[in-house]
Amino acid sequence: MSIIMSVSALLSALLLLASAASASHFYGGSMTFNPIKNPDGSYRVDFRFKEAYHSCYTSDSWACRSGNCGSRTSFVGGRVDSSSKGGSWCQTEAVIKRTVPNNSPFQLTQSSCCWIYTIYDIYGGNWGLLTHIDLGERSDTSKPNRSPVATTLPIVRVPQNCARNYNLLSCDPDKDTVRCRYGTLSANECGMCRQPPGFTLDQSTCTLSNSVNASIGTYAFELVMEDYPTRNITLNYTAMAPTVRSPFVNSSSSSPLSKIPLQFAVEVEAPAPSCIEGEYLPRFIHPTPHQGEHLQARVNQELEIRVKATATFSSITDVVFSGPLNSTKETTTTGEYVINWTPTSDNFGQHFPICFIAEGQNGSRNYQSEMRCVIVVVEAAGPRAQVTCTKDTMSVSIERSTISGIHGDHLRLNNNASCAVSSNSTHVFTTFSLSGCGTQIEETDEHLSFKNTIVTYDNPNHIITRKNIFEIEVMCKYQKKSSITTRFDAHRPAVNFTERGFGSFSYQFEFYQSGTFRNTRDPSSYPLDYNVGETIYMEIAPVNVIQNTEVFLESCVATPYDNPSYPISYPIITNGCGVDETVNIYTSHQPNVKFSMEAFKFIGQYDQVFISCSIIICEANNPNTRCAQGCTNGTQVAPSSHVHKREAAIQTGSHFISQGPLRLRRSASFTDAISPSLNLNLVFVAGCVVAVVAMVCGMMVYKSRGSKVNYQLLKSDEI
Structure with missing residues (x-):
C-alpha cells in the first residue's frame, strides 16, 4: 500500500511539474491608448496591447476593474515578430476599440499564470497588468489625455560582464513628462512584484541598467509608465467635478494622468570575450536610425525603416523588432533588414514606437546589440502618383496639384541631366529603363526591387541650391519565382x-x-x-x-x-x-x-x-x-575623346x-568541387x-532632406 501511495504521490508531483512547465510561458506585455471624442459625446478609445508567449497567441481578456469601461466594438490581432534564440518567443499585438459613454476615469486589468522561469521563481510566477485611463478634457489641449507610447522586445540579453543601459523610449504625444516605476501588488499592477537585484531603474528617464556581474539567469520586469503635465492643468468631465493635475513632485503628492504597463524579461548570460560593441556584440551602422528619432509616415503609404549591424567576431543572423500590427520584415542581399509598415486612416495623428535589436552568432553563442527605439508619427496622405511597371521599364505620373511649389521643369532622374522628367498642366511624368538612368537594384528574400529618384534642381550647371530639396524615390517591386523567361526578354537585342x-x-x-x-x-x-x-x-x-x-x-x-x-x-x-x-x-x-x-x-x-x-x-x-x-x-590616362575645333x-x-x-x-557532385578555402x-x-516572373507593384517613396524623415512610400498600385 505504501508503495502504491508513493507512486501516486510521485505521479502527482510529476503532473504538477508538467503543468507548471506548460504554463510558464509569459514574456511580458504592454498597453497604450488613444481616445477620440464622438459627435454624440461618447468616446472611442483605441487600445494597442502587446503580449508575448512561447507561441503566437493573442486574446482580449481585459476586465473592467473600476469606472464605466464601456463596451468593446472591435478586436483585431496578429503576430509582430518571433525568435528562437534565448528561449522561443512570439510577440503579438491586438488593436481593441471600445466605446465609453463619458470621459470619467476607468481601469482595465488582466492577470493569469505564469511568467517564464525566472531567477527568483523557477516555476514561473503569476502576472498581472493594469491600465488607468482618464479621458478628462485637458485645459491645455481641449482634448482628452493620450497615454505615453512605448514598446520593448519580450526578452533582451546581456553578457554578465557587460554593463548596458536600456532606454525604454518614454515618449508622450501630449508632450507630458513620463516616468517609470516598478508596479505594486496592492494596485494589481504586477504579478510577482519584485525589484530584481543587480539592476537600477532611473525613473525620470525610464532607463534600466544592469550592474556588471549580476547573477546569471532570467529576470522579469513589471514596470508602470505614467505621464504628468509640465504645468498645472484642469481636467473637465461631463459627469463629475473638474480636477487639477500638477507636474511631478513625488509619488505621494502627485497623481498621474494615466498609467500603462510595460513588462518584459532580461536574461543575464555567461560572460562574453569582449564587451566592445562591434566585436562580439553587434553594433548598429548606417543607415540605421538613431535612438529616439522621430520618423514621418503617411496614411496608406508604406514606411521603410532600414537597419544594419556589424560585428568582427560574430555573424549577424537576425534583427528582431517590436512594432505595430501588420509590420513586416525583409532581408536584403547587402545585409540590411527592412521593417515595413503601412498606416491606415485610423492611425492619422498618432505616434507609434518601434524597437529593434540585432543578433549575432559566434559558434554556439548568440549575442545581442543594444535595443534601439524610434517613434513613427503618422501624417496625412502625400502626393498622388501612379507607377506602372513592365518587364523592362518604369513609368511614373504624379499629380501636380499634390506637389505644389515644385516647377515641373526643375525635376530629373537621379541627378542625371540626360534623363529628364516631363510635365504638363496637370501631371509630371517620365518613363525609363529598369537598367538605365542610374536605376539601382535591390534584392530581398522574396522580392527584387528597381529604384530610382526624382529630384529637384535649380540649374543643371549648378552644384548647390538654396531652394527646398524635393525627392521622390520610385520603385518597381517584383516577386521572385522559379523561371525568368515569362517576364523578362532572355536574349538581349542589339x-x-x-x-x-x-x-x-x-x-x-x-x-x-x-x-x-x-x-x-x-x-x-x-x-x-x-x-x-x-x-x-x-x-x-x-x-x-x-x-x-x-x-x-x-x-x-x-x-x-x-x-x-x-x-x-x-x-x-x-x-x-x-x-x-x-x-x-x-x-x-x-x-x-x-x-x-x-x-x-x-x-x-x-x-x-x-x-x-x-x-x-x-x-x-x-x-x-x-x-x-x-x-x-x-594608372595610364586614356587619350581625350573630346572633339576640338576642326x-x-x-x-x-x-x-x-x-x-x-x-x-x-x-550536378550532384557540384558542392564537392568547390574548395572551402576559397573566398x-x-x-x-x-x-x-x-529568377523573376511576377510583378508585384509600382510605388513611390517621398523623402525630405530638410527634416529627419526616412523612407515613406507614397503610392502602391497592384500590377
Whole structure:
C-alpha cells in the first residue's frame, strides 16, 4: 500500500511539474491608448496591447476593474515578430476599440499564470497588468489625455560582464513628462512584484541598467509608465467635478494622468570575450536610425525603416523588432533588414514606437546589440502618383496639384541631366529603363526591387541650391519565382549608340556554340545552359560594319541581374586586361572582339548570370586612341575623346552592352568541387540569379532632406 501511495504521490508531483512547465510561458506585455471624442459625446478609445508567449497567441481578456469601461466594438490581432534564440518567443499585438459613454476615469486589468522561469521563481510566477485611463478634457489641449507610447522586445540579453543601459523610449504625444516605476501588488499592477537585484531603474528617464556581474539567469520586469503635465492643468468631465493635475513632485503628492504597463524579461548570460560593441556584440551602422528619432509616415503609404549591424567576431543572423500590427520584415542581399509598415486612416495623428535589436552568432553563442527605439508619427496622405511597371521599364505620373511649389521643369532622374522628367498642366511624368538612368537594384528574400529618384534642381550647371530639396524615390517591386523567361526578354537585342563624329551605330553581344565562332546560340534557347568548366564563347560585333573603326573591350563584369552596378559582381576583364584566369581574348584592333572563358556560378542561391561589358569604338590604326593602348594597369590616362575645333573624333565614350542569362546545369557532385578555402564571393562555376516572373507593384517613396524623415512610400498600385 505504501508503495502504491508513493507512486501516486510521485505521479502527482510529476503532473504538477508538467503543468507548471506548460504554463510558464509569459514574456511580458504592454498597453497604450488613444481616445477620440464622438459627435454624440461618447468616446472611442483605441487600445494597442502587446503580449508575448512561447507561441503566437493573442486574446482580449481585459476586465473592467473600476469606472464605466464601456463596451468593446472591435478586436483585431496578429503576430509582430518571433525568435528562437534565448528561449522561443512570439510577440503579438491586438488593436481593441471600445466605446465609453463619458470621459470619467476607468481601469482595465488582466492577470493569469505564469511568467517564464525566472531567477527568483523557477516555476514561473503569476502576472498581472493594469491600465488607468482618464479621458478628462485637458485645459491645455481641449482634448482628452493620450497615454505615453512605448514598446520593448519580450526578452533582451546581456553578457554578465557587460554593463548596458536600456532606454525604454518614454515618449508622450501630449508632450507630458513620463516616468517609470516598478508596479505594486496592492494596485494589481504586477504579478510577482519584485525589484530584481543587480539592476537600477532611473525613473525620470525610464532607463534600466544592469550592474556588471549580476547573477546569471532570467529576470522579469513589471514596470508602470505614467505621464504628468509640465504645468498645472484642469481636467473637465461631463459627469463629475473638474480636477487639477500638477507636474511631478513625488509619488505621494502627485497623481498621474494615466498609467500603462510595460513588462518584459532580461536574461543575464555567461560572460562574453569582449564587451566592445562591434566585436562580439553587434553594433548598429548606417543607415540605421538613431535612438529616439522621430520618423514621418503617411496614411496608406508604406514606411521603410532600414537597419544594419556589424560585428568582427560574430555573424549577424537576425534583427528582431517590436512594432505595430501588420509590420513586416525583409532581408536584403547587402545585409540590411527592412521593417515595413503601412498606416491606415485610423492611425492619422498618432505616434507609434518601434524597437529593434540585432543578433549575432559566434559558434554556439548568440549575442545581442543594444535595443534601439524610434517613434513613427503618422501624417496625412502625400502626393498622388501612379507607377506602372513592365518587364523592362518604369513609368511614373504624379499629380501636380499634390506637389505644389515644385516647377515641373526643375525635376530629373537621379541627378542625371540626360534623363529628364516631363510635365504638363496637370501631371509630371517620365518613363525609363529598369537598367538605365542610374536605376539601382535591390534584392530581398522574396522580392527584387528597381529604384530610382526624382529630384529637384535649380540649374543643371549648378552644384548647390538654396531652394527646398524635393525627392521622390520610385520603385518597381517584383516577386521572385522559379523561371525568368515569362517576364523578362532572355536574349538581349542589339544596342544602339549615337555619338558625334561617329553617327549612329549598333552592336550585338552573342554567344557561340564553339571556338570556330561560326554558329551563334539560338536566341530562343535562352537562358543558355552550361556545365561546370565548359568554355563559353562570346563575340561583340557591329550589326553593320563601320569602316575604319575598331572596338576595344574595356571591361566585363558578371552580375546576378541585368545591371552592371549590382552590389554582387565578379570582374572578368578590367582596363582591357583579363582578370579571370580562364579568359582568352582572340581578336584585337578589329571591328569586332571575340573572347571566351570557363562557365561559372555565384555561390549561394543564384543559378543564372548576366555578363555586361563596356566597349569603346576607335578610329582604326590611330596610336593616340584608348584602343591602341590595349591592356593597362589602370594608372595610364586614356587619350581625350573630346572633339576640338576642326578636329575629328577619334574614339567614343564607354558604352555598356550585356547578354544573358546563362544557367548552370546542376550536378550532384557540384558542392564537392568547390574548395572551402576559397573566398566565397569570388568563386563561380556557371550562371546566376533566382529568377523573376511576377510583378508585384509600382510605388513611390517621398523623402525630405530638410527634416529627419526616412523612407515613406507614397503610392502602391497592384500590377
